[in-house]
Amino acid sequence: MAGSAASKDSATSKNVIVKYLPVYFVLLAIAGMEIFLAYQHFPTGPLLAILLALAVCGGGLAVMYFMHLAEEPSSLFLTLIPATIFVLLMMNMFWSDSFRLLHMKPFPH
Amino acid sequence: MEQTQPQSVHVHAPPEGFLWKYVFSLDHKVIGKQYYGLALIAVFTGMILSWLMRFHLVWPNAKIVGLDLISKSGAPGGVITPEYYLSLLTMHGTLMVFFVLTNAPFAGFGNYFLPIQIGAEDMAFPRFNMMSFWTTAAAFLVLVLAFFIPDGPPISGWTAYAPLSAVGSDAGPGLGWGQNLWAISIGLFCIGQLLGSLNFIATTLDLRTKGMTLMRMPICTWAWFITSCIGLLAFAVLLPACLLLILDRMAGTSFFIPSGLVISDRLQNHAGGSPLLWQHLFWFFGHPEVYIAILPAMGIVSHVLVTSMRKPLLSAKVIIYSMISIGFLSYMVWGHHMFVSGMNPFSSLLFSFPTLTITIPATILTLIWLGSLYGANIRITAASLFALGFVSMFVSGGVTGFFLAQPSIDIYLHATYFVVGHFHMVMGVAAIFGILSGTYFWFPKMTGRMMNETLGQLHFWFTFIGTYCIFMPFHYLGLVGNVRRYASFIDDFMPALMPVHRFVTIAALITGAAQFIFLYNLIHSRFFGKPATDNPWDGTSLEWSIPSPPPWNNFGGKHPVVYHDAHQYGVKGEKGDFIMQDSPETAAG
Amino acid sequence: MSEIDIAMHSQGGELAEGSPYRIPSRKLTMWLFIISDAITFGALLFGYGYLRTASSDWPTPFKFNPSILNVTIMTVVLITSSLTMLGAVDSAKIGNKAKTKRFLWSTILLGAIFAGLHIREWFGLIDEGVRLFQNPWGSPLFGATFFAITGLHLLHVISGVVALAVISRGFSRGWLTAGHVETTGLYWHFVDLVWMFVVPLVYLLNISK
Numbered sequence: 001m002a003g004s005a006a007s008k009d010s011a012t013s014k015n016v017i018v019k020y021l022p023v024y025f026v027l028l029a030i031a032g033m034e035i036f037l038a039y040q041h042f043p044t045g046p047l048l049a050i051l052l053a054l055a056v057c058g059g060g061l062a063v064m065y066f067m068h069l070a071e072e073p074s075s076l077f078l079t080l081i082p083a084t085i086f087v088l089l090m091m092n093m094f095w096s097d098s099f100r101l102l103h104m105k106p107f108p109h
Numbered sequence: 110m111e112q113t114q115p116q117s118v119h120v121h122a123p124p125e126g127f128l129w130k131y132v133f134s135l136d137h138k139v140i141g142k143q144y145y146g147l148a149l150i151a152v153f154t155g156m157i158l159s160w161l162m163r164f165h166l167v168w169p170n171a172k173i174v175g176l177d178l179i180s181k182s183g184a185p186g187g188v189i190t191p192e193y194y195l196s197l198l199t200m201h202g203t204l205m206v207f208f209v210l211t212n213a214p215f216a217g218f219g220n221y222f223l224p225i226q227i228g229a230e231d232m233a234f235p236r237f238n239m240m241s242f243w244t245t246a247a248a249f250l251v252l253v254l255a256f257f258i259p260d261g262p263p264i265s266g267w268t269a270y271a272p273l274s275a276v277g278s279d280a281g282p283g284l285g286w287g288q289n290l291w292a293i294s295i296g297l298f299c300i301g302q303l304l305g306s307l308n309f310i311a312t313t314l315d316l317r318t319k320g321m322t323l324m325r326m327p328i329c330t331w332a333w334f335i336t337s338c339i340g341l342l343a344f345a346v347l348l349p350a351c352l353l354l355i356l357d358r359m360a361g362t363s364f365f366i367p368s369g370l371v372i373s374d375r376l377q378n379h380a381g382g383s384p385l386l387w388q389h390l391f392w393f394f395g396h397p398e399v400y401i402a403i404l405p406a407m408g409i410v411s412h413v414l415v416t417s418m419r420k421p422l423l424s425a426k427v428i429i430y431s432m433i434s435i436g437f438l439s440y441m442v443w444g445h446h447m448f449v450s451g452m453n454p455f456s457s458l459l460f461s462f463p464t465l466t467i468t469i470p471a472t473i474l475t476l477i478w479l480g481s482l483y484g485a486n487i488r489i490t491a492a493s494l495f496a497l498g499f500v501s502m503f504v505s506g507g508v509t510g511f512f513l514a515q516p517s518i519d520i521y522l523h524a525t526y527f528v529v530g531h532f533h534m535v536m537g538v539a540a541i542f543g544i545l546s547g548t549y550f551w552f553p554k555m556t557g558r559m560m561n562e563t564l565g566q567l568h569f570w571f572t573f574i575g576t577y578c579i580f581m582p583f584h585y586l587g588l589v590g591n592v593r594r595y596a597s598f599i600d601d602f603m604p605a606l607m608p609v610h611r612f613v614t615i616a617a618l619i620t621g622a623a624q625f626i627f628l629y630n631l632i633h634s635r636f637f638g639k640p641a642t643d644n645p646w647d648g649t650s651l652e653w654s655i656p657s658p659p660p661w662n663n664f665g666g667k668h669p670v671v672y673h674d675a676h677q678y679g680v681k682g683e684k685g686d687f688i689m690q691d692s693p694e695t696a697a698g
Numbered sequence: 699m700s701e702i703d704i705a706m707h708s709q710g711g712e713l714a715e716g717s718p719y720r721i722p723s724r725k726l727t728m729w730l731f732i733i734s735d736a737i738t739f740g741a742l743l744f745g746y747g748y749l750r751t752a753s754s755d756w757p758t759p760f761k762f763n764p765s766i767l768n769v770t771i772m773t774v775v776l777i778t779s780s781l782t783m784l785g786a787v788d789s790a791k792i793g794n795k796a797k798t799k800r801f802l803w804s805t806i807l808l809g810a811i812f813a814g815l816h817i818r819e820w821f822g823l824i825d826e827g828v829r830l831f832q833n834p835w836g837s838p839l840f841g842a843t844f845f846a847i848t849g850l851h852l853l854h855v856i857s858g859v860v861a862l863a864v865i866s867r868g869f870s871r872g873w874l875t876a877g878h879v880e881t882t883g884l885y886w887h888f889v890d891l892v893w894m895f896v897v898p899l900v901y902l903l904n905i906s907k
Contacts, residue, residue, distance in 0.1 A: 038766075044903065051899070076721065091393065098383075341734050345734040363838060382749065
């Protein structure tokens with residue numbers, strides 16, 4: 001396992017750090033941007049949407065490059081990611097009750 | 110067709126000593142039997158609990174000798190108190206759903222036969238496998254411990270609805286340490302099942318022998334594989350839910366406890382939580398759990414039916430696709446358990462639609478089983494009878510699901526005996542029939558001895574007729590409005606229904622007693638049964654190609670090579686009307 | 699039978715069909731564990747969002763100094779530890795044991811710094827009166843969700859640090875392979891990934907402006 005990988009990829013470990021430095025800096029930039037935006041006076045809803053979008057970008061970069069999912073066979077990506085997203089999306093059915101508890105009506109408006 | 114001779118692989122030395130051979134064994138076959146044994150203990154405990162409950166419903170003042178030794182406060186002088194009735198109910202549900210219906214068909218038979226059916230010598234991670242069993246066993250011990258503490262077992266049902274389950278001992282007996290033990294036990298159980306699911310998926314995908322493509326796997330291998338995929342994502346939700354419940358109970362948080370709750374005249378020191386959140390998290394796991402229980406049974410039943418019918422199923426592929434779509438849909442329907450919980454009524458509509466959709470793959474499965482029977486010369490054995498009984502239970506119990514899936518009807522039927530009858534038939538007893546069918550079918554392989562066929566068929570008829578006698582009246586009781594979870598109906602209301610309850614109780618006592626025929630058969634045949642041949646049922650899958658019982662490394666240090674689909678029946682082969690998966694011959698027509 | 703034998707069996711070849719994903723069993727299992735764990739964290743974060751939305755008196759107490767500043771440092775530390783982990787995985791692949799050990803121990807050090815900063819922050823909040831069941835500012839669920847989510851994450855970090863120490867020892871002594879380093883690396887990056895969601899949802903939505 002180790003041998004075949006080494007013959008294929010002759011990069012030294014120094015290069016690998018250089019190779020992933022752009023991802024690293026983008027992740028830091030995303031974190032910085034999140035903190036900056038959190039101090040702008042957005043209402044909570046839009047702020048949540050922006051922060052989540054940025055977090056998904058950061059998470060996606062980490063999964064694809066740090067965890068090397070981009071280099072694995074695409075079948076692995078197509079199994080893992082849709083399954084996770086599907087289950088997390090289904091949990092969004094919780095929200096309607098959450099809003100209602102505060103407003104005591106089916107929809108908050 | 111390319112022909113490759115079976116090749117020898119590195120032969121491992123079997124373990125030495127009783128402890129390593131039978132207790133902390135890494136062998137998947139021993140672990141499978143351990144799971145099965147655990148389920149056997151749990152199922153008889155659960156059954157005796159149901160006897161006590163049925164007995165109490167009909168003769169509430171009767172003294173049960175010896176019960177006061179287990180719980181002085183719950184059964185003073187042997188008479189069950191209403192609270193202790195709820196304790197028994199909670200333990201019955203928890204034991205049956207978690208430790209029987211999840212353990213036996215999935216972890217038990219799955220561990221034993223999944224590696225053999227794909228031609229592997231063990232699971233992918235034997236140590237994980239052992240850890241998974243012992244975590245589950247620890248969960249079982251922690252749960253059963255609740256019987257023996259002064260407080261007694263919890264009274265909140267197997268669903269542990271908050272806030273009752275979250276507020277502590279103010280709310281009733283068993284809600285102190287009893288409920289703590291329950292939450293810890295279920296948390297441990299989740300970890301055990303997660304480890305098991307990981308192992309099952311890795312084994313199925315990675316350890317298939319040469320020629321065993323995914324579509325050549327037997328249907329029950331597919332069922333275990335799909336079940337482990339469901340379990341991997343479902344138990345991952347129950348685990349944090351249990352953590353939050355434990356925090357609520359032990360650290361004073363109020364995730365599931367609303368503000369201003371007064372219990373036993375005492376204002377609870379909690380604020381801001383939501384009991385609905387527990388129901389959402391619990392049923393997000395709970396509905397997939399139903400399919401974790403029933404899918405392996407479906408797989409076992411398909412396997413037994415196709416072997417008994419001596420002809421292929423109408424379409425094995427459609428069965429597999431239907432099971433996959435059931436698994437997929439199982440994540441979209443949990444809200445149908447919550448129509449009357451105070452959930453947003455708009456959500457009820459959204460949950461009702463996929464719930465009715467899930468009946469489509471279920472109906473397709475039933476139609477394939479029944480359609481395949483047409484023109485089949487079925488061999489009547491205890492195993493095939495129980496498989497047919499499964500189909501019968503699944504249909505009878507499933508039909509009432511159409512009613513309960515619609516919010517407007519469910520509002521009337523919810524929390525009545527109708528629901529109890531529905532889920533006992535479609536999920537409880539049906540899965541038990543799958544387990545029994547698998548037991549009669551695979552016992553020769555697991556022990557090298559045949560079970561007594563006459564006793565087996567006797568057991569079937571008692572169980573089959575008995576089950577209908579118990580659970581069919583439940584539906585009528587529910588339609589009349591008989592509520593579930595009430596400890597007594599004598600003094601308060603509905604005395605007119607008592608004859609029905611009496612009939613059900615007598616049926617339950619007889620059906621339960623008939624299970625001891627099975628227990629006797631199981632133990633007696635283990636030691637004195639007729640020796641079994643390698644392939645007593647003329648099966649085609651790989652487990653029938655090796656000796657009974659299988660040697661330590663399954664295939665004797667060789668790897669079989671697979672040439673055929675799993676279910677080659679009704680063809681002219683060398684040995685009869687079937688072709689083994691690892692036989693290089695081609696069908697003669 | 700040892701797991702290594704079975705893992706080698708799963709490499710395919712003459713004897714087996716081989717994985718449809720063409721990756722070792724151990725790595726596949728780690729990926730499956732990761733998605734399962736992601737759903738565990740997802741369920742916790744959904745629970746937090748649910749309760750936050752349903753509360754009318756949710757407090758927003760995090761000040762820039764110390765909390766957000768601390769979180770910024772922790773984020774930088776954790777993302778940097780992912781980078782050193784990448785170095786460790788790569789040096790393990792080419793079989794450079796000394797370099798692997800160095801990279802692994804820098805990861806462990808960064809992980810330990812993260813845990814230390816996190817615990818310091820916890821103590822700061824506890825000093826201000828935040829408990830699992832109450833806090834000085836509003837809904838008691840603030841402390842409950844905060845400690846539950848960050849506590850589970852911290853547990854992951856600490857077990858990751860322990861795992862990395864074991865892996866480092868095992869790899870330099872030769873009883874663990876580069877595959878083990880890579881699998882643990884996956885886990886470590888996942889811990890980093892969870893933090894990327896915890897920071898905006900648990901901290902940045904609750905800052906005092």
